[in-house]
Amino acid sequence: MRGAGQGAGYDRSALADQGGDARVSVALRQARRSGLEVLRAARADGYAIAAFNAVNLDTAQAVVQAAEAQRAPVILQFSQNAARHGGLAPLAALGLSLKADAGVPVILHFDHAETPEIAVQALRSGFEGVMLEGDDPALLRPLAALAHAGGGYLEAEYEVVEKGERRGERHCPARLGHFAQESHCDLLAVDLGSAHKHEQKDAQLDFARLDALAQATPLPLVLHGASSVPEAQLAQAARQGIAKVNLATDLTLAFTGAVRTALGGGDTDPRAYLGAGRRAMQARAEAYIALLGGAGRA
Template sequence: MPLTTTADLVTRAAAARRAVAAFNIITLEHVEAVVEGAESLGSPVVLQVSENAVAFRRGDVRPLARAALAVAEQAAVPVALHLDHVRDDTLLKQAADAGFSSVMYDASHLPYGENLAATRAAVGWAHGEGLWIEAELGEIGGKRGAHAPGVRTDPDEARTFVADSGVDALAVAVGSTHAMTSRTAVLDHALLARLARAVDVPLVLHGSSGVPDGELTAAVVGGITKVNVGTALNLALTDAIRVHLAEHPHAVDSRAYLGAGREAMTRTAARIIRVLSPP
């Protein structure tokens, strides 16, 4: 199936009152697992490459992006490619040539005015290249914690930020935290409802691995249209490899334990995609 765009998948999800799952990938096994999980449900999916993943791949975005593109082009469901949490302008400007249809530009660590200025400049460049662009306002799992005063996204500030920056989507801080290994996050659904009324662009939930299924479903009903997942895949991969190596202590063929990990990630991806399509 031809590669699609993140903009198209998010637009379709919003129209259906669902959310599209966006999974962060690090290895080819991640890519294959996510696509297989999506295919098992006949659902579209977004493959995301983060700036941290690019750093892990020795600073070159192209090998992982090309692998993802190759798998996506053979998929039986629509797949889009997204460049995630980019702070480096040099990496940002590699997005279009590397095959990405969208990018999340992250200046949320900066004071509001600097975040707005940097994001507005990124939007101007991205739109000129035909890229859909997401930004972040608030601190999702910030230094003071997801539940500390002042870290969550303010609806009035979000309205102004979206209007002044021109972003196509906004990642909001409503109680989730990046890299959670336990599924115990409690979202602020009242705040999410206010944010959904305040802005006219799709809302994105980051740090979704730590959010229980019921909370995710409620977030989708409340207006979340794109859900980012990374740690859940890594937990599934690592746990499956640990089990395999404990049961086969003399194993040396990486295909066996990576295969077990890939299967575990496939199941995890399918479960999360299913949760994001409430009846």
């Protein structure tokens, strides 16, 4: 497994400070249903929660408005790349504000934290869930403890889904349950054949492998790179154990395409062209929510 090598350069002291538990947002304790409870229910009932990546106010509003229109729980995600662009603290404040005002459950998630330090910062900024790249249980366990202390959850990367230069090997499905126990994680990201940042829907999911993984653990399984997957296969994956489906590229294409069209028509007011992008992204998000079985579940 990759963990030992990846963890060598991390500052483990950032995870040792469990006295920081009180700094994890107390708002998480006051939620009607925790994000983990929502995800467990999805796994048990054979549907998936759509997890949409946002980068700013308009894209985040598109996610929440889509969920409200479909009366569905939703995961609003910001990645470490988004935090590099807009800052982690401002994005956390934005997400928490939208979550507080939403008429449906909104789970605020930090996607693809590259180090434990960033993951800790995200949890202490109010993110309910966090995904850490890497599979070293020694790094995952204290991070899970911090997340659990605040009523949150940890998503572990059991396998790498192709992302730029990042590649990984598939592990034996039978080891999944042991890894979950050893890492204390709550969600497991697995590789079924999808790819990040892939604009064509030509990936073919390995459903025999999904069955084996789903039989190995009752934990919610996570599919990354879902924009690369044909829609019928996404719906099937939700029925067979995938409880969280990460979507970014397809929604970004919808947003950007609408902005380009508005600019081509002569709009120069940012409210006009950003609004067009928001509406287009919302429409795509609503379609995915319905496809994955989440509509009406709020």
